[in-house]
Amino acid sequence: MGVRVSSSNMADKKSPKVHKILLVATEAQPYVSVGGAGSVIGHLSGALTGLGYEVAVFIPKFGLIDEQKYPMKMAMEGLAVPTDDAINPELVCNVKYYENGSGVKIFFLENQEYFEKRANVYGYSDDPTRFLLLSRGALEFVRRGGFVPDVIHCNDWHAASIPFYIKTLYKNDPVLKNISSLLTIHNLAYQGIFDHRHVSEMNFDDGKSVIGSIFSDRVNTLNYMRRGIIFADAVNTVSRTYSKEILTPEFGEGLDKLLSELKGKLFGIVNGIDYDEFDPATDKLLHKNFDVNNIELRSENKKALQKEFDLPVSSEKMVFAFVGRLDFMKGVDLLTTVMHHVLKEYDVQFVEVGAGDWSLTERLNNLKNEFPTQVGIHPYPNFTLPRLVFGGADCILYPSRFEPCGIVQIEAMRYGAIPIVRNVGGLADTVENFDTIKQTGTGFLFNEFDEFSLFGKIIRAAELYKNAKLWRSLQTNAMRADYSWEFSAREYSKLYETTKNFHENPHRSFSALEGLTNL
Incomplete structure (x- = not known):
């Protein structure tokens, strides 16, 4: 993996066949953002507009969205969304919109019962019903002329039923039959609300049968990711390496054989970050601003970071850090075990920011209690402290079991914090092992998920x-590596063109196609 740099020669024009894009998702920054997908939707939509596309985003109108900050107008009132239920055949919704400064229209599907009265975005037993309503609502809005795109860009299992509906229920619709669909897999481990690793034969979803009533118990056992993969014109993951890894049983989450059969329409595009927002030269959350020409000023941020965590202040002492969700997927269990050995033998410091699994929080507490002058933890959600960590820590640790993309390592590099990561997924795509002879590379990678590595x-x-x-x-x-959204948007531009071509010239078997993983 080489360091990616900007190229003035790369085509930055939108594709000739595709002009309008509709991104359908459950969240979009800054309106509602729970996980990384919300950040992707928010930044990608703006970057695509910069390339000349007409872009719209379609998300639920959750009650937690600040309408004072984002005043909305009515786009379509009384939209009857089919439910395929004999007793309650439709749900009536409204669609409102807000146009942000970059020219992206954000459409909000308004429904009191399923969106506005819910305190959270996810975590309800009827989540499949809620997101089937989102998917059907988006399609009905499109077919009635609300916004007619060339490509509908569906994100994760929540919107993965859209390609299925287009190719089945709406296959003869004069509007929808001409629209291409792209499915982006942000994390293959989430395929619905059932346990896809231990599904019974009675509940196994082949991905092709009729969905039926969105109110039925059956919708809770359907594999929406499988359906999206089968019926979407093209599929992509959020890094190239992950798009290849999921073809194997280790990373494929039970869909590796299906993905291998359809690998000709599988692509990988790494996520980016907003380089204006994440800029150490102007970031007001830092104690001291700096850039690549005066990196020595970072030491002031290290001192501020040490004071923040009540650790001995020393610009010479090496600081390791972890920022992110406390999850076994992120390898936090391995991290705490290894840091115990490191802290016992070396006079270094370790800080942590992020909430999650209680057992991992307990492991961090134990580490803090055993090494009180070397360890500082903040096992709670925090959206400002990570910037100080990026600007002051020497190394960021990310020993993930698997990683579809990962953004923290890119943010850290932008601020001069060196990533130590496992050689998987998006981590492998964004970090290059440092070569001391050639002085090339941006961090350190290890292959095996074990303590020694x-x-x-x-x-x-x-x-x-x-x-x-x-x-x-x-x-x-590390600071000069380019993982901006402008680069990623140009890659999506190519993929939209490919998606349109696949829709117009469908292949009977994609397994015969080779070499398309990389655009």
Whole structure:
């Protein structure tokens, strides 16, 4: 994996066949954002507009959305959304819209019972009903002329029924039959609300049968990701490596054989970050601003970070950090085990920011209690403290079991914090192992998910840190890497064109197509 840099020669025009894009999702930053997908939708839509596309986003109108901050207008009143239920054949919704400063129209599907009266975005027993309503609502809005795109860009299982509906219930619709569908898999581990790893034969969903009433108990056992993969014109993951990994049993979450059969329409595009928002030269959340030309000023942020966590202040002492969700997927259990050995043998510090699994929180508490002058933890959600961590820590640790993309390592590199990551998914796509002879690379990667591999890379980083010249070269490389949304948007531009071509010239078997994983 080479360091990605901006290219002025790369075509930045929108594709000739595709002009209008509709992104359908459950969240979009800044209106509602729970996970990484919300950030993707918010930034990608703006970057696509910058390429000349007419872009709209379609999400539920949750009650937690601030209508004072985002005043909405009525786009379509009294939209009757079919439910395929004999007793209650339709749900009446409204569609409102807000147009942001970048020219993206945000459409909100308004329904009191399923969206506005819910305190949370996810986590309800009727989530399949709620998101089938979102999907059918988006299609009905489109077919009635609310916004007619060339491509509907569906995100995760919540919108994955859209390609199924287009190719089945709406296959003869004069509007929808001409629209291409792209499914983006942000995390294959989520395929619905059932346990896809232990599904019984009685409840197994082949992905092709009729969905039926959105109120039936059956919708809770359907595999929406499977349906989207089968019926979408094209499918992509949020990194190239992950798009290849999910073809294997280890990462395929039970869909590896299906994905292998359809691999000709599977692609990978890595996520980006907003380089204007994440800019250490202007970031007001930092104690001291700096850029690639005066990295030495970072030491002031390290001191502020140490004070924040009540640790001994020393600009010479190496600081390791973890920022993110406390999840076994992220390898936090491995991280705490290895840091116990590191802290016992080396005079370094470790800080953590992020909430999640209670057992992992307990492991962090134990680490803090055993090494009170070396460890600082904040096991709670926090949206400002991570910036200080990025701007002050020397290394960010991300030993994930699997990682569809990962954004933290990109944000950290932008601020000169060096990533130590496992060589999987988006981590492999965005971090290049540092070569001390050539002085190329942006971080440290290890292959095996075990204590020895992670420990070895941490010690390598600690030893390299003692060589100020080499460490500065590594930081400079990391800060100059380009993972902006403008680059990713150009990749999506190519994929939209491919999606349209696949829709117009469908293949009977995609398994015969090779070499299309990389655009």
